[in-house]
Amino acid sequence: MPKSTPANLEAILLEGIEITPNCLGVINSDKEVIYCNQHFASIFGTTVQNATGKKSADLLRNAWETKQGVIINTDNFEQWLANLHKLHSDKALNQYETDLTDGRWFKMTRINLDSGNTIIMGVDITELKNAQKALEDAHQHIESLVNTDQLTGVHNRRSYHQLAKHEFARAMRFNQPLSLLVIDIDYFKTINDNFGHVSGDEILKEFAQVCNGLLRQSDSLSRIGGEEFTAVLPMTDHDGAMLIAERIRAKVAKHLFYITQSEQHLTLTISIGSSSLIERDTSMKDLFNRADKALYCAKRGGRNQVQQAQIC
């Protein structure tokens, strides 16, 4: 014998709905809230008493005006509401996520019944969202660790290869100029020999800072070897690249690098090879090889200078 529905089923359900952390509301065909629990009312930043009998549009407008409850990012509320109605009237069942000013998230299910009434249920997914955000942050952190040179904080060799590939493809696609500087500190071995490896590391860090301070936001400085760096310069032709390279060379030559251990300042010089994109280039390797050869010329030419790549 099937058990008969208890006479007090409605009371049992209502009791459960009041206790649950989820939200539930019923809206009639005149778009008025005819029943809701406390969490449903909190979506509009109000109480059950206040929400009951009110038009859902007025409740949303109140939430937008008072910045309480559901987060509504718009300058034009009426337009936003019209779009929402269009979105919700089409289908019998809609599901969406919504976040509140108090940090909670709900996964909402909206059911349009044939009677013209609408049932709206929301499951609290705040913990899930927080876990998702923590995972995304951790992923971003790992990504940045993997791509960052731990000593200087600039891009590492791995990251250089990625961004060089990306910038090369972009320059080719949009027919834009692109330049590359290969920068090497002169006689760095002597610095290590005279002041020790720790001080050498300190110099490398400061050097990267000085260099980065002279580049644009869109440029990327990478440490690709011990005391060897590259600067990828998008939207920069060879004249522009030579100008930037010379600016870096001159600034570094004048800069006083501080050595903490011996509490003294020291000066150093750099050599730079510069190359720019030409029609026959097939990858960033072509630019790198030319800039590297130019760097070799700068070293042979006496160091503390910038050399432009020869095209032959």
Ligand SMILES: Nc1nc2c(ncn2[C@@H]2O[C@H](COP(=O)(O)OP(=O)(O)OP(=O)(O)O)[C@@H](O)[C@H]2O)c(=O)[nH]1
């Ligand atoms: N402190 C420190 N030194 C490094 C690091 N990586 C490489 N080096 C040192 O950098 C020096 C590079 O020396 P060389 O390649 O002979 O070049 P150089 O002395 O700069 O001479 P030129 O480039 O010809 O002007 C070596 O002494 C390496 O040990 C690092 O991470 N930290």
